[in-house]
Amino acid sequence: MEIIRAKHMGFCFGVSGAIETCHNVLKKEENKNRRIFILGMLVHNRYVVDKLKDEGFLIVEEEEILNQKDDLNENDIVIIRAHGTLKKIYNILNEKRVKVYDATCKFVTHIRETLIEMEKQGYEIIFIGDKNHPEVKGIISFGENIRVYNELEEVEKAEIDSNKKYCVLTQTTLNKKKLEKIKSFLENHYSNVKISDKVCGATQVRQEAVEELAKEVDILLVIGGKNSSNTKKLYDISKTINEKTYLIESEKELEKNWFDGCEKIGITAGASTPEEIVINIENKIRGIN
Structure with a gap:
């Protein structure tokens, strides 16, 4: 055998970086008598999250913040998870004057920044990924009117105006073969679609x-x-x-x-x-x- x-x-380096951020914050803030929260699951692994809880980290959920049911005070610390979060959450945390450490993966951050910039340039955004995934929810919350598709069949049925310009962005963990099929379809049918391939290496x-x-x-x-x-x-x-x-x-x-x-x-x-x-x-x- x-x-x-x-x-x-x-x-991956995004996960390692998020965990390292937590440990650095814990070391930096020790003896300051400040509570340290992680926003939701830092990464999608219960073992990792439970271990962080054992080290003294507290968890605050997005829904608690959005529904004003959280226990956050001005002197608390909140670490943003590796998947990032909603624009509205960032705004609320800023209003609460908590100290924020952002452990969002740099690939996710880059896609978010690209979305914002492409909309400024007049592009409509088509996003390929799972609309229910926290990474996707967080990224598209920074846009104005984003269309999200998960399968080639959905893209094939999409209404794309030849008089407008479009930018296609993707979830970082998208299946590469799925993306290649979608890219091939769009490139063969539309000249006004710019494809930004941001699947994590x-x-x-x-x-x-x-x-x-x-x-x-x-x-x-x-x-x-x-x-x-x-x-x-x-x-x-x-x-x-x-x-x-x-x-x-x-x-x-x-x-x-x-x-x-x-x-x-x-x-x-x-x-x-x-x-x-x-x-x-x-x-x-x-x-x-």
């Missing part, structure tokens, strides 16, 4: 690595949060190639019968999945076998 890791997996190499690994192994485990967009996309890519693909959050979810007759076991992990979880799962597999 052989365990093979994907060439690229686990923490770390996302792309992880998707390519899992696609390669899924062809080589008998079973592939995708490790990460069930509500993580990038983890779900790794699972979807692998599942289309290797039927024996499973998405798990911890070693507790492993089932012995999955490994019957398997010689090569592939492993990949989402961008928010810490190394210790991967090691725990690998050790459990060795025990099973």
Whole structure:
């Protein structure tokens, strides 16, 4: 039995940077008797969030702030999660005069800035991604009237005026192959559409690595949060190639019968999945076998 890791997996620099921001803030603010809040899930992994809670961080949810049900005071600290947040949240936090540390991934920030700039130049924005994902909600909240599509079929049915100019922006974790199909359609049918490909490089190499690994192994485990967009996309890519693909959050979810007759076991992990979880799962597999 052989365990093979994907060439690229686990923490991306955006996640690492967000966690580092939290630890730097904790160190900087120690002994100042100020409460430190994280806005929602810093990253989409419960293990990481629970660990931060154990270190003394408090959690405040977007809905609490929007509905004026939060417990924030002027001297408190709020750390913006890696996915970013709504423009309205930034405005409310500013009004409350809390100290804000922004841990938004720089890829997300760049897309947000591009959206604002392109609207200033008169472009209408078409956004490709999951409209219910916090990253997408946050980015498009900085625009005036953004159309969001998730599938090629939706784009094909979209009304695009030949007398207007459009800019296409994307969710950072978008499936690269999906984007290529959408780009091909738009480029072949419209000359007034500018496509800004902002899919995160770390996302792309992880998707390519899992696609390669899924062809080589008998079973592939995708490790990460069930509500993580990038983890779900790794699972979807692998599942289309290797039927024996499973998405798990911890070693507790492993089932012995999955490994019957398997010689090569592939492993990949989402961008928010810490190394210790991967090691725990690998050790459990060795025990099973």
